[in-house]
Amino acid sequence: MGRGHAGGMSDDSPFLPSPRPLPVEEILGGIPVLLPPPGPLQVQTQGRLLEVLSQGGLAGKAGAWVVRKDVTLHLEEDRVVPDLVGWRRERWTEPGPGAGVTLTPDWTCEVLSEETEPWDRGHKMLAYGLGRVGHVWLVHPGMRTLEVYLFEGFSWSLLDVWEGQGPVKAAPFEALTWDLSALWAG
Numbered sequence: 001m002g003r004g005h006a007g008g009m010s011d012d013s014p015f016l017p018s019p020r021p022l023p024v025e026e027i028l029g030g031i032p033v034l035l036p037p038p039g040p041l042q043v044q045t046q047g048r049l050l051e052v053l054s055q056g057g058l059a060g061k062a063g064a065w066v067v068r069k070d071v072t073l074h075l076e077e078d079r080v081v082p083d084l085v086g087w088r089r090e091r092w093t094e095p096g097p098g099a100g101v102t103l104t105p106d107w108t109c110e111v112l113s114e115e116t117e118p119w120d121r122g123h124k125m126l127a128y129g130l131g132r133v134g135h136v137w138l139v140h141p142g143m144r145t146l147e148v149y150l151f152e153g154f155s156w157s158l159l160d161v162w163e164g165q166g167p168v169k170a171a172p173f174e175a176l177t178w179d180l181s182a183l184w185a186g
Helices: 040-055 117-130
Strands: 024-028 031-035 065-069 073-075 078-080 084-088 107-111 135-140 145-152 155-163
Touching: 024 117, 031 117, 040 065, 040 084, 040 107, 073 117, 078 117, 107 117, 117 135, 117 145, 117 155
Parallel strands: 107 135
Antiparallel strands: 024 031, 024 078, 065 084, 073 078, 084 107, 135 145, 145 155
């Protein structure tokens, strides 16, 4: 299945979105789960965050990143589909056609909805920890918040929470400063 390209991005862009199949299937602890598709507010917020990261020149800065949307990650026995996921460019290897990604990401982001928040905060955070993902962002468009977590040792540490609007300089993208209000509709 081919990848879709949004906003006229070229094939060599490190910010390639892909279409999301409906519904989303994830496997945690060997148990398959069908999740509802993201709602319009979640899709809009994902797109705006992807735009913030790409327009912020993240790909051109030292420690450049490859950021993707809706990639199936194979973390041990788990199969998860983060809303956004990123790797430091020097670690990234393009997977073969039709293959899921087995390289543990440096960062994932979940855009929360009422239907997915318990799953994202619970099972997926556990899977990301077991998979040794470095940072997780939880974006809540309804509450207009960004939570930033770091995996240290054997647990997650909450690094920071931003609310509403104002400048954000969040790990692991400290080279980029942006306004949180860029994510919110209206």
